[in-house]
Amino acid sequence: MIEQIKKIRWSHYIAYIVIGLLLLFFAFFGPTDRSTQFMLEKIAISIILAVSLSLVVGFLGELSLGHAGFMCVGAYLGGKASVILQSSLGKDSVWNLILSLLVGGLVAAICGVIIGIPALRLRGDYLAIVTLAFGEIVRSVFLNSSDSSFGGTLGLSTPRYDRNSLYIYAFVIVLITLFIVQNFIRSKHGRAVTAIRDNEIAARSTGINITKYKLVAFTISAFFAGIAGVLHSFSNYTVQSATFGYNYSIEILVMVVLGGMGNINGAIISATLITYLDTKLSTILTGDRAILQNLIYALVLILIVIYNNAPALKSFRERYNFKVLFNKMFSKKDPSHRADDAAKWDVVPTKIEMNEILSVDMKPQNLGSDKPQKGGDK
Amino acid sequence: MNDYILETKDLGISFGGLKAAQNVNIKIKKNQIYGLIGPNGAGKTTIFNLLTGVYKPTTGTFFLDGEEICGLSQEKINHKGIARTFQNIRLFNNMTVVRNVMVGLHNDPAFKCTVWESFLRLPRHFKSEKAMRERAKELLKIFDLDDERNNYACNLPYGKQRKLEIARALATNPKLLLLDEPAAGMNPHETEDLEKTVRFIRDEFDLTVLLIEHDMKFVAGLCDELTVLNFGTVLAEGDTRTALQDPEVIRAYIGG
Numbered sequence: 001m002i003e004q005i006k007k008i009r010w011s012h013y014i015a016y017i018v019i020g021l022l023l024l025f026f027a028f029f030g031p032t033d034r035s036t037q038f039m040l041e042k043i044a045i046s047i048i049l050a051v052s053l054s055l056v057v058g059f060l061g062e063l064s065l066g067h068a069g070f071m072c073v074g075a076y077l078g079g080k081a082s083v084i085l086q087s088s089l090g091k092d093s094v095w096n097l098i099l100s101l102l103v104g105g106l107v108a109a110i111c112g113v114i115i116g117i118p119a120l121r122l123r124g125d126y127l128a129i130v131t132l133a134f135g136e137i138v139r140s141v142f143l144n145s146s147d148s149s150f151g152g153t154l155g156l157s158t159p160r161y162d163r164n165s166l167y168i169y170a171f172v173i174v175l176i177t178l179f180i181v182q183n184f185i186r187s188k189h190g191r192a193v194t195a196i197r198d199n200e201i202a203a204r205s206t207g208i209n210i211t212k213y214k215l216v217a218f219t220i221s222a223f224f225a226g227i228a229g230v231l232h233s234f235s236n237y238t239v240q241s242a243t244f245g246y247n248y249s250i251e252i253l254v255m256v257v258l259g260g261m262g263n264i265n266g267a268i269i270s271a272t273l274i275t276y277l278d279t280k281l282s283t284i285l286t287g288d289r290a291i292l293q294n295l296i297y298a299l300v301l302i303l304i305v306i307y308n309n310a311p312a313l314k315s316f317r318e319r320y321n322f323k324v325l326f327n328k329m330f331s332k333k334d335p336s337h338r339a340d341d342a343a344k345w346d347v348v349p350t351k352i353e354m355n356e357i358l359s360v361d362m363k364p365q366n367l368g369s370d371k372p373q374k375g376g377d378k
Numbered sequence: 379m380n381d382y383i384l385e386t387k388d389l390g391i392s393f394g395g396l397k398a399a400q401n402v403n404i405k406i407k408k409n410q411i412y413g414l415i416g417p418n419g420a421g422k423t424t425i426f427n428l429l430t431g432v433y434k435p436t437t438g439t440f441f442l443d444g445e446e447i448c449g450l451s452q453e454k455i456n457h458k459g460i461a462r463t464f465q466n467i468r469l470f471n472n473m474t475v476v477r478n479v480m481v482g483l484h485n486d487p488a489f490k491c492t493v494w495e496s497f498l499r500l501p502r503h504f505k506s507e508k509a510m511r512e513r514a515k516e517l518l519k520i521f522d523l524d525d526e527r528n529n530y531a532c533n534l535p536y537g538k539q540r541k542l543e544i545a546r547a548l549a550t551n552p553k554l555l556l557l558d559e560p561a562a563g564m565n566p567h568e569t570e571d572l573e574k575t576v577r578f579i580r581d582e583f584d585l586t587v588l589l590i591e592h593d594m595k596f597v598a599g600l601c602d603e604l605t606v607l608n609f610g611t612v613l614a615e616g617d618t619r620t621a622l623q624d625p626e627v628i629r630a631y632i633g634g
Contacts, residue, residue: 180497188489188507191480191481194473201452202469203481204456205432206481206482207456207457207461207484207485210453
């Protein structure tokens, strides 16, 4: 009987709790210096991007490299909406923020549908190339727009939103994003999406409408990328198309991959850490030392990848990871056996592998070339 | 009223010059357990792929319960009432056993719940999730997989993976169940069990079963009628006992 009572799975709610507490903290002891506020806004934007991309890469199992493209659409359209709305609503009005966010998000979602219908028929590498091309096309369309419409090469300047409240709203939006994305994943529809990732042929023969679910996941992902774009325009007062190059898409992908494919909490943590590291490094290292920034960033990424994936470090990793340390501190129970339907439901490997994403061919096929070959040519 | 649940008319497909199947006419009565046998490469699995929409036939057509469903997509054919298992097992490996079956229940109108309702966690979401889980557990009980429901599908032993695949196919509420070598890799005891289970689900769910199998004892014990294929054409058909004793069939199997 007691087993029948549904256990609360902390891993499902921990992100809500942490961000909720953070919000409560901000409400009373919010940082007042602009640099910290700006960093918090950037972190919130990164989390939204990483969580939404994780839906496509981690759960649908398709590689999309156009996330910055959707963000770009959101940033320009949402920014333009806020420019238009500020005359009637006032620039610090919450409605201005909400309406701009909706405009940016919806236009990005529509782009997601338009791109998704033809592109999602493609698989793997081909989809990656199409989405990459989409991102670049969007960027150059806005770059070549006339000065009066989207600012052209100068970029679009957007109204300055009240900086003391923007980062709080940004984290509220993070909560909403998490709520929607996690609810989607932990429903029958999310299950259908994961089924497509695991075995497309079996999913089709089981009657899952794969076109519909691929499109739904892709559209939700594009919608939140658009929302993140609007936040970006509010946070920077200006939208420059150069920001949304494919490098940015890759950076978001790195956050998702480092967090663990199909692991939302992991994506949040890695988005926070990477953004923090990036911002801190660019402020600490100035002048001649600025070149070190990319070096350190890259080294940290390499170390994390090695720690997560090297088989030689497996035993070390099992002894010293968050879960074990957490359990050691707070309980003496062995965490390895959790007989519950949804235990570890979102911590699963996916069909996209690390070496595929980093385009590193790790197969040792050329190593044996110096060996004498049987019956080889003379 | 239609006598036959499945009727194929001159069904055939060729890949380039290779005629994988030609002029296949199969008629299966309702509630029959029908066998499809033949040596390796005879085109048995090709027929399954044609019937489930994986391939589109180059000639002929087929009817399910009098309705022509040839040419529909795989998911549409499943909605019309054909479910299948695969020769090389295709489970959702990174999902638990119970979730595998719940994917099968996805399109059941009894568990309807829109994407929006899931987004907002409206009551119907919880209701349908709970009902789906209960139904999935019932289905798993039939196959003695009840205790394994929280294990990952990839961790199950081979025989149980086969059973889980049948359970998942059954969850889509089919009229016709296609089993591709259900007894492959099972020991004699497991095969005997499977024989009982197939009969049981046929009666319990009021369905028709079409199966491919190489285990002749299993086929002889289970099938009412069968079709023997060789090189993509029908070699013999009809009552199991007479068809299996046909000298042509014996020659095709043993050679000579």
